[in-house]
Amino acid sequence: MARTRVRIASLGPLLALSAALLFTAGCGEQAPARSSDGKGAAGPSVVVTTTWEGAFARAAGAEDVTVIVPRSVHHAPDYDPKPSDLAAVAGADFVLYAPFEPYAGKIKEAAGSKAKLVEVNLDNDPDRVRAEVTRLAGLFGTGDAAAAWRKGFDREYDRLGGELKAAWPGGRSPVVVTQVFTAWSAKLAGVTPVGTYGPEAVTPAQLAELSARKPGFVLDNAHMSTGTVLPDSGAEQVEIVNYPDESLDLVEVYRGAAAELKKALGS
Structure with a gap:
């Protein structure tokens, strides 16, 4: 969102x-x-x-x-x-x-x-995407086209998820904190966030709490970014984009997120 x-x-x-x-x-x-x-x-x-x-x-x-x-x-x-x-x-x-x-x-x-x-x-959570696409297809009368899209989406989602898990540093799940509307990207990587923040600005209490969990990565919302979320924590901040480009290809959003995550995990 x-x-x-x-x-x-x-x-x-x-x-x-x-x-x-x-x-x-x-x-x-x-x-x-x-x-x-x-x-x-x-x-x-x-x-x-x-x-x-x-x-x-x-x-x-x-x-x-x-x-x-x-x-x-x-x-x-x-x-x-x-x-x-x-x-x-x-x-x-x-x-x-x-x-x-x-x-x-x-x-x-x-x-x-x-x-x-x-x-x-x-919401780019995959389960919610599938449900919403199915609902809209029911309104449009385009059920067959939506079913075909979901099959392709599932194949690509599984492929990207596999590549991200293979990129885990040392084969271990990274410790991540996410903005509430970018948790879907952590799910894509097979990671459970240790904490979330937003959409309001991070309070001093939240800053202390999230930093204490020693995250390696912060998955920030590129559309609502307020700068460095956890300064002095040592966490690498990754900007996640929710909106597709003019091609209206929703799958490209997942590919873009996977590319950013792989780059960060590799560093």
Whole structure:
């Protein structure tokens, strides 16, 4: 997951833009929604707020996926939607959002969309990923595609996990502390964290407690990092990325985390 404390962008401009959008829609036929590769696709038209929801939608079998918030925007609620974003929402069958993006419902309302608004549990824990992909596929009617994705995901997850266990220093499980939303990366490595922190800032008491456990590694959340988490502890800090890139390939997130972990374990 990502930050739970957010600043809500003003929605006044959205309402004004929606009026222009509805006027434009009445003047001609609306263009069909497009997938991220610019090609039309069969199946439901899905609009997502970020690439993370987009990756879940793609894994579930959706081909026509439009992402509203660019990946360069660190916190989605800070983004001000454009008229083209509203046009995409107006033509969608589904709009996917996360609980920490509460303006998503207002976007749908402002655009006059009849799309089904779906809250997504953004968590890269593999069990939760499988469950969420299956649930979304049930909504989309793409069960076969989702089943095929899960098989490929399971194969790659097992492969990456095996490589990480083989990289354990001296063949022993490393001692790690994780941010609450990066515990999935420790699980990928077959490691049980000795402690967690966040999403709030680490308190002096937590700092003393976690440092006393003598972790070798701190798995920090790259999207919520506040700098060195356990200074003077000697622990190596590894930045874990939760969001996929514009390819909307969720498996690449696991490959990226595995690469960072292997590099740290090897050092």
